[in-house]
Amino acid sequence: MQILVQKFGGTSVQSNQSRKHVLRHIENALNNDFKLVVVVSALGRSPDPYATDSLLELVDYPEHSITNRELDMLMVCGEIIASVVLSNELRKSGISSIALTGAQAGIKTNADFNQAKIKEVEPSRILTELKKHDVVVVAGFQGKNLQGELTTLGRGGSDTTAAALGAALAAKSIEIFTDVNGIMTADPRVVKNARALDIVSYREICNLAYQGAKVIHPRAVEIAMHAKVPIRVRSTYEENGGTLVTNTRNGKVGVDISDRVVTGIAHLANITQIKVQTKEKEAYRLQSEVFKAMADAGISIDFINISPTGVIYTVPNQQAKRAITILKSKGFNPSILDDCTKVSVVGAGMTGVPGVASRIVHALTSKGVQILQSADSHTTIWVLIPSKDLFTAVNALHEEFDLSNQSTILHDFLTER
Missing domain, CATH: 3.40.1160.10 (Acetylglutamate kinase-like)
Structure with missing residues (x-):
């Protein structure tokens, strides 16, 4: 059967x-x-x-x-x-x-x-x-x-x-x-020339989903990945094949698909940045107490930067007021910047490839987009920006990595690494 x-x-x-x-x-x-x-x-x-x-x-x-x-x-x-x-x-x-x-x-x-x-x-x-x-x-x-x-x-x-x-x-x-015909290189409501990808790896779509792409939940991808069951993301209203999510190409078991340097751009809006600074001799107390207070209150934090003089992190907008109240009750004097957006450049093949971060910074700053915070992993580079610059930023990055060009995507897909 x-x-x-x-x-x-x-x-x-x-x-x-x-x-x-x-x-x-x-x-x-x-x-x-x-x-x-x-x-x-x-x-x-x-x-x-x-x-x-x-x-x-x-x-x-x-x-x-x-x-x-x-x-x-x-x-x-x-x-x-x-x-x-x-x-x-x-x-x-x-x-x-x-x-x-x-x-x-x-x-x-x-x-x-x-x-x-x-x-x-x-x-x-x-x-x-x-x-x-x-x-x-x-x-x-x-x-x-x-x-x-x-x-x-x-x-x-x-x-x-x-x-x-x-x-x-x-x-x-x-x-x-x-509602959409597969996994897109960016949110088509933000980038008009975003295009559907023919094939992606489990790892690529997991990263995109965790960073805000809502076409499929990352938990589902992880389950399918462990069981080695391919997923196809399709439009209900069209007949074509959509996007295949798998670890193999051409049906050959055990043949890994290549990872693109950049697969797509994802974003999460409605974020508040919180900064808590203190004197250097009190830094250890601050770091411990701030994060413990957030954990005890069940407040989800992200985009964490720690320095000898303070901490910077983000929370969802709806949790910001409660977070500030808690911090003030513990004697801290936090500063906030609300209405921010986290933009993620995702590509499982960017590991060890020089110049990706430089291209991101150049693409954003050349369009006048202020980078409020940044971080990176092996497969993703994140930047925090003012939400008013969302459309400008995502389109600039999409254009910088030529993601609307099928030939570029295929070249990265077949030849990188």
């Missing part, structure tokens, strides 16, 4: 018209002799009545008075509704199908309500149903813990469900259907 896992997001299943495209992709796969496991997100987005955000509004989220356990009981409803709706339409089209919740599909998680992690997948129920049906429709974003309680998987949970099922079922591949 040859199994294909397909995942369709909320906008893909929100209306009769969009679901016609979903049915077409399912029919095409069945015509190629696949048995299908189809993972679905909740129908549409707010204010659509069965979208997750719409369900949360029923309990006045985030000012609700229920437990996280009960919140999960509410949030799983959207995907369950979507799975039954799609299964109904498949049957009306003459396709044998059955809908399963995440728990019925064998998704077992830990007990962290609202942010559960998958601990195990028991696929026996799915395999049994695939002997009787052509399609098993699974409600994404959910599972159950060891106590039998319903849990949700957090942001990107349906992607994670699809990857986990693909790995457990040794699927031929996993197809993630979205």
Whole structure:
């Protein structure tokens, strides 16, 4: 039995018209002799009545008075509704199908309500149903813990469900259907000539996803990578192949694909920079107390720079006010710069290649973009900039590395390293 896992997001299943495209992709796969496991997100987005955000509004989220356990009981409803709706339409089209919740599909998680992690997948129920049906429709974003309680998987949970099922079922591949035709060199809403990539490595897309590219969740990529199951990111509304995410080229097992020097530009907006300075003799106290205070308050920090006289780091805008209040209560006098954006230049092949940082600085400063902070790893160089310069910065970097040029991309892809 040859199994294909397909995942369709909320906008893909929100209306009769969009679901016609979903049915077409399912029919095409069945015509190629696949048995299908189809993972679905909740129908549409707010204010659509069965979208997750719409369900949360029923309990006045985030000012609700229920437990996280009960919140999960509410949030799983959207995907369950979507799975039954799609299964109904498949049957009306003459396709044998059955809908399963995440728990019925064998998704077992830990007990962290609202942010559960998958601990195990028991696929026996799915395999049994695939002997009787052509399609098993699974409600994404959910599972159950060891106590039998319903849990949700957090942001990107349906992607994670699809990857986990693909790995457990040794699927031929996993197809993630979205609004865009594959993984882009930059956000097409920011860069008009951003283009879809034909093929990327797991490592490249993980870096892009962690740095703000929202086309697929990085946890899903990591699961597929470990299981060596290829992913294809495609548009629900087009027929072409989208972007293949894999470790091999031309179907040759064990042949690594080459890494580009720069694969794409990602960004995260709505960030506040916090600076806390002190006298040198108090530096150790400052470093310890500042980061401990943030950790104790559950405030996520990023872009950390430490010096003998102070620390600089960033927090999401919505957590900035609380962070400042905490720091002042401990006797510190922080300064802040709000409305910043983190721009990331990602390329798994930049390791050891001289001049990449120089080109980034030149591209930005020549356009008058102020670099507030910078950092780098083996595969990514980050810069913090004022949000007002986002469009200028991302377009400048996209142009500097000629990412709209297919021949340049292919040259990097085939010859670097």
